[in-house]
Structures are given as C-alpha cells and as structure tokens.
Amino acid sequence: MESDERAPLLLTRTILQPSTQHTLACAAVIAANLLERLAYYSIAGNLVFFLYGEPLCWAISLATVTILVLTAITYYLGLLSGWISDSYFGRYGTIVVGYIIYIFGYIVFIYVSFYFEKFEIHDFQNVTYEGTSCNSTWQKDTRPPVCADGNSPNCLTALYVGVILVAIGAGTVRTNLLSFGGDQARSGGIRSTHRFFTGYYWSLNLGAILALVAVAYIEDFNFFYGFIVAGSSLLLSFLLFLLGTKLYIRRPAGAINVFKIVYRVISNACYVKRNSNIQDDGTVHNFLDYANMEHEGGKFNVNQIEDVRRLWKLCKVFLLTIPYWMCYSQMVFNLFLLQGLHLHVRFDHFNECLSNNISDEIKSKGASANLCDHLPFIDYTDKKGTPPIPPASLAAFNAIFIVLFLPLIQKCYRFLSKKGIEALTWRRLWLGMLLASLALSAAGLLEYFRRKNIAECGLFRQVIGNTYYDASPGISLLWQIPQYCLVGASEVFFVVTGIEYAYIESPINMQGVVMGLFWLASGIGNFIGLALPYIFYYIDDIWQPKEYINCSRIDKYFFILAIFMLIYSFIFICISKCCDLSLNSVIVETHQKRNNSEPESASATPQLARRRTVRPVNFESSVD
Numbered sequence: 001m002e003s004d005e006r007a008p009l010l011l012t013r014t015i016l017q018p019s020t021q022h023t024l025a026c027a028a029v030i031a032a033n034l035l036e037r038l039a040y041y042s043i044a045g046n047l048v049f050f051l052y053g054e055p056l057c058w059a060i061s062l063a064t065v066t067i068l069v070l071t072a073i074t075y076y077l078g079l080l081s082g083w084i085s086d087s088y089f090g091r092y093g094t095i096v097v098g099y100i101i102y103i104f105g106y107i108v109f110i111y112v113s114f115y116f117e118k119f120e121i122h123d124f125q126n127v128t129y130e131g132t133s134c135n136s137t138w139q140k141d142t143r144p145p146v147c148a149d150g151n152s153p154n155c156l157t158a159l160y161v162g163v164i165l166v167a168i169g170a171g172t173v174r175t176n177l178l179s180f181g182g183d184q185a186r187s188g189g190i191r192s193t194h195r196f197f198t199g200y201y202w203s204l205n206l207g208a209i210l211a212l213v214a215v216a217y218i219e220d221f222n223f224f225y226g227f228i229v230a231g232s233s234l235l236l237s238f239l240l241f242l243l244g245t246k247l248y249i250r251r252p253a254g255a256i257n258v259f260k261i262v263y264r265v266i267s268n269a270c271y272v273k274r275n276s277n278i279q280d281d282g283t284v285h286n287f288l289d290y291a292n293m294e295h296e297g298g299k300f301n302v303n304q305i306e307d308v309r310r311l312w313k314l315c316k317v318f319l320l321t322i323p324y325w326m327c328y329s330q331m332v333f334n335l336f337l338l339q340g341l342h343l344h345v346r347f348d349h350f351n352e353c354l355s356n357n358i359s360d361e362i363k364s365k366g367a368s369a370n371l372c373d374h375l376p377f378i379d380y381t382d383k384k385g386t387p388p389i390p391p392a393s394l395a396a397f398n399a400i401f402i403v404l405f406l407p408l409i410q411k412c413y414r415f416l417s418k419k420g421i422e423a424l425t426w427r428r429l430w431l432g433m434l435l436a437s438l439a440l441s442a443a444g445l446l447e448y449f450r451r452k453n454i455a456e457c458g459l460f461r462q463v464i465g466n467t468y469y470d471a472s473p474g475i476s477l478l479w480q481i482p483q484y485c486l487v488g489a490s491e492v493f494f495v496v497t498g499i500e501y502a503y504i505e506s507p508i509n510m511q512g513v514v515m516g517l518f519w520l521a522s523g524i525g526n527f528i529g530l531a532l533p534y535i536f537y538y539i540d541d542i543w544q545p546k547e548y549i550n551c552s553r554i555d556k557y558f559f560i561l562a563i564f565m566l567i568y569s570f571i572f573i574c575i576s577k578c579c580d581l582s583l584n585s586v587i588v589e590t591h592q593k594r595n596n597s598e599p600e601s602a603s604a605t606p607q608l609a610r611r612r613t614v615r616p617v618n619f620e621s622s623v624d
Helices: 018-044 047-052 060-118 156-186 190-221 223-243 258-275 287-291 302-328 331-341 360-368 391-418 425-457 477-505 508-540 554-578
Strands: 377-380 459-464 467-471
Touching (some): 018 060, 018 223, 047 060, 060 156, 060 258, 156 477, 190 477, 258 302, 331 391, 331 425, 331 477, 425 554
C-alpha cells in the first residue's frame, strides 16, 4: 500500500480478502456511475424539449444555448474539480460535495415541473412550424412562486440556477468518480484495472439507455414524474457510493498542489538554464531536467520532474484528440437528431408519393435540387395511426451497441494478438477515428437519399411534440441505426482507450487533474464543432444554420467531415510515431500469461505497471 493512501478499515480487521474488497469497491463505484448517468441523461437528453414546449415555451435559440451551458460547465468544470480533489479535499470528499450540489439542482427541476400539473395543454393549440416558438398561456397565478419573472421566459432564473447546479454536480462527480474507481481497481493489478474501465464505460452507456428510453418515455407524458424517477436514481447513486465508504482506498486531502508544483518546476528550470553553465554530461535529456536538485540551483527531485514531464506528454496527446471530439460533437445529440426529425417517424403511410405535382427539373436534379421551393406535402398532423418513434430514442442504439460490444472487446484483442497484431494504444485510437469517419459517411449517404426521395415524392408533414416537421415520405427513421452503431463502435476504441490511457499514464497525485484535462479536450472539440456550421455557411452555403434544413446540403457537410476524419487519422499515426507519447504500447494484457515476477498491485511499485512491454516507472532515472 502506498504511503499516501489509507487502507479501508475492513482490511485491517481481515474481514474481507483484498481481492474481495477491491472487487466490492469497484462494484459500488460502477453501480453509482450507472445511476448517476441515468440521472444526467434524463435531463440532458430532453432538456431542449422541456424548455421549448408548453408551458415554458422558451425560444428555440435560448433552449439550445441552455443545453450548451449545461454541457460546457460539465466539461470545463472537470479540470477545476480534478485540481481541487488532488490539492485540497481528496477525491472522496470532492465526490460527496459534488453529489450534494447535484441533488439540489435536481430539486429545482422537480419543483418547477410539479406546477406543470396546474397547466392544461390543449392539443395542437400552439403547434407551430419548425423553427418558431410556441406562445405560452401559462398564467402567473399557476406558476411556481420562484417563476414570477415578468415578461422574461418562464422560470428563466430558477431553471438556470438548476442547470448550473446540475452541471457543477455532474462535472465534479463524473471527473472524480472515474479516477477514484481506478484507485480501487489499481490495487488488484493491471487486469483488474482494465476490467474496471470496461465495466465503468459499460455502466455509463447502460445508464444512458435507461434514460433515453425508459425515463424519456415517462417525460413525454409527464416531466414531473420523469424527474422524480431520475432524481430518485441520483439519490440512490449517492447512497450506494456512501455505503461503500469502508471498502474504499482513499488518498488524504491536500497531498499535492498540482498547478503550484508544475509552475515551480518550470520556473526553476528556466532560471537554472538561464543562469548556469551546465555541461552536457548526459544528465540533461529534457528542458525540465535543469530543475533537478543535482544541478546547481535546481530545487526538485527526479520524482517531481518526472510527474511534470508526464503531465506535459498527456497534454500533447489530449490536444491530438480534439479533432475527433470536434467531429463527434456533430453526431449523436446534434446533427443526427436534426436529421432524424426530418425522416419518417411512423410505421404507416410509407411511400405516399406526389410525383405528379413536382416539376421534371427538380426530379432530374434529385438530391442536388433546390428543396427550398414550395413542394407539395402530405399532411399527417393528426394523432391517428401508429405512434411516432421519438427521434432522440435512436441515440439509445449507440449506447446499446457499446453495452453489447464492450464485454467482447477483450476477446477481440486476444484473437488479434494470437495473429501477431498487438492492441497497441495508437492502433485502438486510430481504429476509433476510422469508425467515426464511417459513421459520418453513413449519415451522409442517408441524407443524400432523404433529399432524393423528397425531390421525387414531395414532403411528409408530421408533428413531433408541438412542431411541424417536413420529412421524407419514404425514408424511415430506423435507417439511422447503422450510423449510431458505428459511433458506438468508435467510442469503444477511442474513448475507452483514451480514458484508460489517461488514468494509467498519469502521475498518481495528478490523476484528478489529468481526467479533467481529458474532458476539457472533449469540451474544446465540442465548442469548435458548434462553430463549424457557421464556417461552412460563409464558405460555400453548405449549411445555413438559421434556415430550413432542406435548404442546406448537410449530406455534403457529413462527407467533408468524414474525409477530414479519415485524413486526420493518418496524420495522427505519423505524429504518434514521430513523438514520444507512449502510444506505441499495450495497455491491456492479451494472450500471454502474467509473469510471476511482475508486480501484482500498486503496493509493489511506485506506479502501476502500465503495459506488458514496459517496466514499472523508475523514479531514480530519467525517462526521456
């Protein structure tokens, strides 16, 4: 056991064997993560519809910005909460505080939605055409007392407080729960660590499935009951986490102030290099080596310098992941959802065609035709026939594929290893990029045929929520399943590998900050992705964000992103080969048996042996 970690009380009393103890601790963390993710996606997955529909009737632009605020705070707070956990409160204490803030945020949503019961929505009274907002008739005397906002959007202040609290809580819990669980798994060795990360990501996606299917179905009928279910899940997650307290291995708070150490090491290295004449005797392999106390003026030992060097290496890898996250942001909860709203969401009235009312010019141009013109449409705005498929529910296939594929991935790695192909880190990341490119290509093909079908047969006007959408009459929403599955496969190889790499390669005392940096890179990619449509609007009018979707060539946009992702995947290989980023390694063990002399747990080495082909970190020598 490392000197800066506290063993659980149960171990000192020999009530549980170490293997049983760390297994139960990991199980508690994974179960808590499943329930927490269910709570998060129950809000994030339906927040736009909650704010946009009756009785709140926020403008679509404001509702979209609100989900952006939720996502932004969740991503960017990861770095801050990771630093706080590493420097002051410890991971356990930071997670507990995050849960409490999280629960208060949920209480706001439950409180506001409770008053929905006093508002009667009249069917189709406020149904509007896509892109416009409904006109709320929610009277002030039936609103919650905290929602007397005058002429501002209903409950703007109260709901923004709720959104910010949920974002702070979710960002804090997600960042630290992962690294905290990794601490428990690390005591069981490298196989235990890999199994934990597989189980963790599996539980994350299972929680998303339950939220996007079961809870979303409840919210379609009544947001209050949906939030009650999700809020209860969050509370249960907190209780499960607390129940495992005596099982956990915990580092004490304030073990190291990460940013202060990084700043001081870099400053000292600059000072020594500038003010001393150190001969090239083979002791300086890297700029940071100037801060070594073996040199005149150096103030830091090898361990501290090595930690900062590895942190810098991880930052370079995270920068390389930003293009992937940029493309990923265009998919599941963004353009794929927008595309789904304009596909046929029912099982009946297929292939109804108004070709006789469409000009030959539009028919001949097909997908490249100008669909902004007034085309004939089949009006299907009543509630008769089969119920519609919620477009947001298709995102569940992404999570379902991950849940089914993750348990098989280890067998795939073993099979490839027997064929002489090792599951190197860069190969797994590269394969994730290729699959993302395929997912974008599949979406582009579907969009091409959607436009072609409209050009040949006209439009199918359908109602989803309180809005009309002009959809393709002959292309079903279910054709999106392949592209969602490809995104799921991409996540298995890229995101799961990235999480494992970030944790295993990070210095022990900096793991909270490192996980925060990993999610920060994801947030940066998402923000760049939000700007992409406007960039393409000014370049070639491929996408007109404020206009009718059929006026935009989103199929071209998908293909451009797919080509970019394909090209960048090979650039990524070249960079990983040229730079020492520790990507040419095997994170997981495959077909070979564990060497009996290899350290089995963190107590045997200063740091977990990161891969089969690399020795444990030796702090007495320079690495670079």
